[in-house]
Amino acid sequence: MLYAKLLKNGVALKGLSLNQICFQLAKRDIWLDRAVLSKMKNGKLPPAKDHINIALAEILGIDSNELRLAAARETIDPKLYELIRCAG
Template sequence: MNTYTEKLQQYIRDSKLSLSQICKLLQSKGLKTEKSYLSKLQNGKLAPASDMMNKALAEVLSVDPVELMAAAYREKIPAEVLERIRGSA
């Protein structure tokens, strides 16, 4: 199972877009973001992005938004809640 950071890094690498290009595309969608924010996200220095940002990133990177959001949720959900969810599945 890939972490949010690993997925995001792979998606960015596969897109062949620079962080500056991604940032401009996100800004054209009305999201205020900076290259430094994207860098911190892909390097795991920040918690996973919001659903809105993940959906926009997925659109810009031409990937499934659910994959990115699911990876984000796995890291945001407290361990005991995640364990309970897994136990009831």
């Protein structure tokens, strides 16, 4: 599943506003602007760094491995991703 779709579904299922999510991230010393989160959720920005994705998954109650893999799939070279996937 695409990264943005996972984020969008997680936000909808959890029922939190983007401000609330950013507040929860700030409690974990992760400072992310609501506008940036919105753009990631709508596929207008690339996925976040790994530590942010782990925190987002915890906050939204979604599978962190699935979110992290979706982020990796969209941010690294497809040939490298396939090599890593096949090696695992």
